[in-house]
Amino acid sequence: MQKHHDGPDRAHQRPEGLDDTLVEALGSLSKARETTERARGHLYAFHQLTGTADLELDRAVALLREAGRPEWADRVAAEILGRNVIPGHWTFQVVEAYDDTYYEPFRALEGAAVEQLAGGRRHLYEAEMKEARRTTGHPDHTARPGTH
Template sequence: MTRRDDGPDPAHQRPAGVDDVTVEALGSLSKALETVERARGHLYGFHQLTGTADLELDRAVRLLRAAGHDEWADRVQRDILGRNVIPGHWTFQIVEAYDRTYYEPFRGLERGAVAALAAGRQHLYEAEMKEARRTAGHPDHSACPEGPHSDGEGLPAP
């Protein structure tokens, strides 16, 4: 494979007829989705941390009983262990509802907009920003990585 240093690979070149405002709008839409991806990660963190805490309650109940505090062990087991975090929901159900109700429709809409408005080419805004900011000829500012697609092989035509 040859190393390209004359500009972004074809997958990151703006298709003919796509204007600056469209590229900026798609960049903004992608940035919003990236923020949602981070929020989703925090939601999974909430899910895992809550589950870990619930499992640790088994140990707390066992230790309270071992220490002769059966009434407290019973209260923890009855009132907190396995409790819904919001009415009718464990955290996995919140994650599933978020994915189904918000994340998946958002992700599908972003992909559809990129497909319809930019011939499926993602990150055009960032690719153009990279091109504007790199120092031509500098080895650490190359336009494309070396690898299977470094010559644009197998990518859609601009």
Template sequence: MTGHDDRPDHAHRRPEGVSDETVEALGSLSKALETIERARGHLYSFHQLTGTADLELDRAVELLHKAGHADWAETVRTQVLGRNVIPGHWTFQIVEAYDSTYYQPFKELEQAAVEELAEGRDHLYEAEMKEARRTAGHPDHTARPDTPRDKEGDGR
């Protein structure tokens, strides 16, 4: 790779004076946030699945009526259809409360720590792990996505 810098881009290089411990701590904080992102996704799945089930109850009520079970249709309509999932809350309200009470403050704190402790450079821990695991000169182990490949595709 003559004439091409095969190091991580500037945004993924450790700023001068940032310790191993700081990089590891920020990596741990980032991993925790990524876990929260996944948890939030599950919360949205809960929200959408619960809403889908509630909408399906409309069909169940209609079919119970058609089958001659008006009492059961009315029981489903009044006892389950549109019911709060926890006192006073539909699922959208749970999602909103989670976002404002936990998710947004967590996300803002993680970003502020990266800004103050690592000059805003994200994923330093992962970038350094990538560097330690790359095979120098291998076309599929380049540091950056913009690394040029030759016509044969062997990276040289």
């Protein structure tokens, strides 16, 4: 039976010369970028929910007309249906502006930092935290998949 090395794989081991502060800094940069992933998800939820509401207005307008309230149907159609969410922008434009102005540059910078400062090794901070917190030899605390 071949014994597996009980520790992180090479992709999650600290390269020679990387000090604790730099590993922590890269971990913090990664955490900040991960937070932007969550923010972007919320922005897409905003985009989809707003679009769903706008499409539902078609039904509201039709029902107001059917109910004999054309003045209210006209008002909803003129004042809210298709309205910008911020001046000049529908939600897709907000999403695109966020992606182009903030999200993509952030992703690129974080990727470049990991590549140049840690040889492309991602999540070193977390990998070291896992090593420090796991119980060696415990079947539910293995260092990586496929080890025991």
